[in-house]
Amino acid sequence: MLLSVAMSVDGYIDDTAPQRLLLSNAQDFDRVDQVRADADAIMVGAATLRADNPRLIVKDQDRQDRRRAAGRDTQPLKVTVTASGDLDPAARFWHHGTEQHRPLVYTTAAGAARLGERLAGLAEVVALGTEVDFGALLDDLGGRGIGRLMVEGGSHLHTAFLSEGLADELHLAIGPALVGDPDAPRFLEPAGFPGGSTRRMRLLDVARLGDVAVLRYLPKETES
Structure with a gap:
């Protein structure tokens, strides 16, 4: 399972303006599209x-065609997580790239009760108990044949998977911008992470895509 995120030099993934802050560039967007195409x-x-309000799809037609030629669905399965069940059935997520399979929603028992009628026919809702158990979530996906999961955010998911030691790979795209707004979302929330602040993850690769640097880390491994 890999985490994919674009952040500013000072660690933010967005600002507080109504429009989404684009921290990446065209080359990196294309890279992300390829990572999506490789994912289940x-x-x-x-x-x-x-x-x-993302569509969360593989955009490139050639990549869709290659997935089809390999006997795969043209689009990866789409998944979201909500404890409260506060999801809009009009969101683009439910209506693009869902011709071959409905999205999955992992939630709590209370969230499932709220979503039952709201997402009827649009998604499969899976209740994980009184709280969202991310280990149980990954086990359920594995039972459905999902071998490669790509997590694109936001802060709460990235923090949960890293703090629980569940992430296998981290793709960190650093855009040449500074946000500096304490009310803006950051890549990670405060948490206790395996090994603490002195543990050094293994750096797998560094790539330059125009004005964006892409770092690939293996969170479960350490530098030797």
Whole structure:
């Protein structure tokens, strides 16, 4: 399972303006599209759905065709997570790239009760108990044949997967911008992470895409 995020030099993933802050560039967007095409499923959190209203699809037609030629669905399965069940059935997430499979929604028992009628026919809702258990979530996806999951945010999901030691790979695209707004969302929320602040993750690769630097880390491994 890999985490994918674009952030500013000072660690923010957005600002507080109504429009989404584009921290990446065209070359990096194309890279992300390829990572999506390689994935079996793509996940975003409910806050990202509400803020960005993404379609969350593989955009390039050639990549869709290659998936089809390999016997795969043209689009990866789409997944979201919400504890409260506060999701808009009119969001683009439910209506693009869903011809072959409905999106999955992982939630709590209370969230499932709220979403039952709201997302009827649009998504499969999976209740994980009184709280969202991310280990159980990954087990359920594995049971559905999902071998490669791409998580695109937001802060709560990235923090949960890293703090629980569940992420295998981290793709960190750093855009040449400074946000500096304490009310803006950051890449990670305060948490206790495995190994603490002195642990050094293994750096797998560094790439330059125009004015964006892309770092690939292996969170479960350490530099030797």
